Amino acid sequence: MHVKIFFCTLLLTLGLSTSDEFTYNGFKGVNLSLDGLAGITSDGLLRLTNATKHAMGHAFFPSPMRFKKSQADNVLSFSTTFVFAIFPEYQMLGSAGFTFVLSPSKELAKASADNYLLGIVNMTNNGNASNHILAVEFDTWKSPEAEDINNNHVGIDINSVISNYSKPAGFTSDDDGKFQNLTLFSGELMQAWIEFNGRNMQLNVTLAPLGKPKPKIALLSPTINLSSIILDHMYVGFSGAGGSTYSYYYILGWSFQMDVRAPELNLSSLPSLPQNLISSSSEEKQKTLLPWLPLSLFLVLLTIAGATLVVVRKKKFSEIHDDWELEFESNRFPYKQLHKATRGFKDKCLLGIGGFGRVYRGVLPGPKVEVAVKRVAHESKKAVREFVAEIVSLGKLRHRNLVQLLGYCRRKGELLLVYEYMPNGSLDKFLFSETKQTLDWSLRIQIIKGVASGLQYLHEGWDEVVIHRDIKASNVLLDGDMNGRIGDFGLARLYDQGAAPQTSNVVGTLGFLAPELARTCNVTTSSDVFAFGVFLLEVACGRRAIEPNKQESEQVLVDWVFANWKVGTIHETKDLRLGEDYVLEELDLVLKLGLFCSHPSPSARPSMRQITQFLNGDASFPEMLPYEFRAGGVS
Structure with missing residues (x-):
């Protein structure tokens, strides 16, 4: 066996091939089929739309995927994951939304960009069985015509923009089983997983903030027979649209695989979002909130502010302390100290986003020691005690070619690890x-x-x-x-x-x-x-x-x-x-x-x-x- 064949076999085993799979950790130099407003930025971001209203954009993998072995067979299993962010024109108001779509054609120019048609159908063919379209919508506009449940939901659409299944955007915490809402048009990075099991015909759609492990409970998990909807060969891609208001829809990374789970994205290699959008989003929040506060409400808030300040601050800096942690107390940093050191974990202190979480630069008080603080999301209570013991033990490692682990802090569902700061980066x-x-x-x-x-x-x-x-x-x-x-x-x-x-x-x-x-x-x-x-x-x-x-x-x-x-x-x-x-x-x-x-x-x-x-x-x-x-x- 030649080495090339050997590695191809390995890549197939591990979930990376060249025919029915692809992985894009950013889109620099990637060959996608683009139309309308869609384009790839110089930083390697896939942008589906821009500041143009009543317009749309499409991005498809250029070759069709084989979803059936023959016309009479059931649809094969498939899986995809992608990271996205949405920046609306107005902070409190979304736009049409975007979809992950399976289509028999990558030419969707006849679709409509109106607020509820999502760039996948038009007013005449909406609902037609001949469309053979399956889409998962990330919708930020409540449209009566599409019978939307709200202006912030995820839906599964079959040949129509009226969702067959939909739920408010969010995820179920693996820790306490509680549902946590996510605002799609917040500008925050999120990751979506879409998986179809061809054996039991179950379609799972899962959503989570970027850096958080994939939740065990899917947001949507219906059983659907797709045999009459999906053809032997289909194109996979994205559609974005803007109506009377516009939004920027960015895809940072994307992987897809037939038959088995799509490869994990390398989060540390994803391109960065445009800084001007991030800062303007923050400014817009301030501009849109303050003018709408009535004077009476302001006075009420002012009256109770003193009484609630202590409670709020206590909750803001709350930590989890268990008895077993007493032996590790000397290795533990107060959360309040790390919060202050990183200026509240602000984006301007962000050093990078890796596979295990976000890393922030901080300066500890006193001798002004520079540190790097890594925020690691982890929901497994069973593993926390063993892991804390291990990181404290690893903190005893001393070698000039290891980044020194200085200590840790623990909050609900989150560990914070404190390292030496490396000024020249990776x-x-x-x-x-x-x-x-x-x-x-x-x-x-x-x-x-x-x-x-x-x-x-x-x-x-x-x-x-x-x-x-x-x-x-x-x-x-x-x-x-x-x-x-x-x-x-x-x-x-x-x-x-x-x-x-x-x-x-x-x-x-x-x-x-x-x-x-x-x-x-x-x-x-x-x-x-x-x-x-x-x-x-x-x-x-x-x-x-x-x-x-x-x-x-x-x-x-x-x-x-x-x-x-x-x-x-x-x-x-x-x-x-x-x-x-x-x-x-x-x-x-x-x-x-x-x-x-x-x-x-x-x-x-x-x-x-x-x-x-x-x-x-x-x-x-x-x-x-x-x-x-x-x-x-x-x-």
Whole structure:
């Protein structure tokens, strides 16, 4: 089996293929079929509409998907997830809304953009069985013609904009089972999951704030026989419309898969929303609220303000304290202190959004220590005690190439982790950003050696073996001297502990997952070594592990470098931005070591101790293994 075939099999196993699946963590360079107002911004956002009224926009994956094996068969299972945000013209008033839509055609130019037709049908064909349209609407306008339940709902539409099923937007908390409302047109980032089970014909639609795990209870979960609605081949995409008022509908990331669950999005790689919309949304809230406060209400509020101030402040800074936490008290930060340090977790203090939550820059009082505060949403009560014990234990790790974990704070459904602040941010910004200064080779090799040393310490230098599970450039942070520090170690276990015992919860990022994880789901130090190998290639080549927009032979980084090694052109895979500023022997070592570490067989990979010896010149690098052996013994 060739390496290319091997990795294609792995990607299919893990949920990423090239025919019935796609994953877009941002839309830069993505080929979508766009019409009307739809477009892709320079930052990689898919924008369905703009400030134009009575207009619409459509964005479809350019090729149809096969939803039936034959005309007589039932509809196959499918799944999609996407991240979106809606910015209305007026803060308190929505617009027509947008939909995720399955259509026999990607040409919906004859549809109408009126406030209730959503850009998927018009007044003459609304409700016709010949439409063969299935849409999930995220509607921010209450239209009597569409029999809408309110101006903030999610609905399932079949051939018509009159929803067959709809509910107010929100989600059911896994913690207490209570329903929590979400305002679709708030400008807040949200994630939606739409999944159809072809066996029991159940269509699940789930919604949650971005960064929160997918709720166990779906918002909508009807049983629908789609056989007469969905044709053999259908296009998948989005439709957005504006009527007498407009809204901006942004899609930040999108994945889709037939038969199995769609791949998870890499939230840390999603593009940022336009700052002007975020700030104007905040300003609009103030402008729209104050003029409508009657004087009498203002006086009443003023009268009771004093009595309620203490209660409000107490609730604002409330925390959860259990008896078992007494032994960890010295590692706990008061929430009030972290709130003040981050200026109330304001957006201007936001450092980034990752797979485990949002990270904010803060300055602690007293000696003015800069910290990074990560807010991790987690609803599993069962896992909290074990996880707190673990993060306090991990806080005892001391190594110059690990980001120091300083402590924690706990509130209902949320953990806050306090780390050292890394002023130069994450390594991936320097490797992949066109605006950041290119790292010279001496810095790259310094960072590589530092990360190797830190990972060896996690594997061998402490009382217990610590497996990171997600080594990659975005999890390597740079301190003031541009030293590489490993961050987020131990966080993956939080989500493992919260999972059901019978589920397979492979934590990590596609392109960095060792192939054996698809079979066993058992993480080991060797699976960390595999990810470290891909990391080496990221640094040397200046490319991401998987780039779907490249030619097929270049999409998987390990495949591409290996193919060049076979024909003797491995040095041509180096980052072109390096120019001639590199040490050939070091480049050669890093590239070949990256392939050695990413060997398909766990037993063939070196340990982190051996890797550091190779990098520091304390041991001779072995001859590269024959191609036939590397590929699993079959040429």
